[in-house]
Amino acid sequence: MTSRFTELVVDCHDPERLAAFWCAALDFQVIDRGGDKVEIASWVPTAEDVRARQMPPTLLFVRVPEGRGGKNRLHLDISPIDAATDQEVARLLALGATPADVGQGPGRSWVVMADPEGNEFCVLRTLAPPRSPAGGRGSGAGAP
The missing domain is CATH 3.30.720 (Signal recognition particle alu RNA binding heterodimer, srp9/1)
Structure with missing residues (x-):
């Protein structure tokens, strides 16, 4: 048994704004959005691709009410x-x-x-x- 690294989640106040910045910075595209989240990637993942091999993770921006505290870990x-x-x-x-x-x-x-x-x-x-x-x-x- 094994797992795959599929998403990196970033808590934020404005998922749309942060997704737009990172799409422009990395030449990614929005692959999913809904509610309080926006997911971006350089590719559109499928379960078959992810099962077959490790693929680049997507970035998922999720709205949270609290602010950031201290330096990123x-x-x-x-x-x-x-x-x-x-x-x-x-x-x-x-x-x-x-x-x-x-x-x-x-x-x-x-x-x-x-x-x-x-x-x-x-x-x-x-x-x-x-x-x-x-x-x-x-x-x-x-x-x-």
């Missing part, structure tokens, strides 16, 4: 795939994210941010292929 790490980390941070700021200080200190290779409801997440190094000297895209692993 769980957070998302995201990696830009087609832009430099600083460009992705600027894009996320424009979407409604804010810089966050969780005591990380200077000189880190990641940037700590918060979504529109204050949930921390990290933007890691880019996974975009390095640019060639002529300004085009090269191939290979992402540069820090």
Whole structure:
């Protein structure tokens, strides 16, 4: 017997707003909504797919009356795939994210941010292929 990691649930005040932010940030789509919840994903899960292999979990935003208390004990790490980390941070700021200080200190290779409801997440190094000297895209692993 085994289980699969199928959803990551985020308690929030405004599921629609948070789902819209994360859909824009991750290029996800709304796959279900109803009542006080909105579920987003990069794919539409089926029971057959999930039984066959571990699939990426969905994000489920659920309305709760209470506010957040203290630093998150769980957070998302995201990696830009087609832009430099600083460009992705600027894009996320424009979407409604804010810089966050969780005591990380200077000189880190990641940037700590918060979504529109204050949930921390990290933007890691880019996974975009390095640019060639002529300004085009090269191939290979992402540069820090």
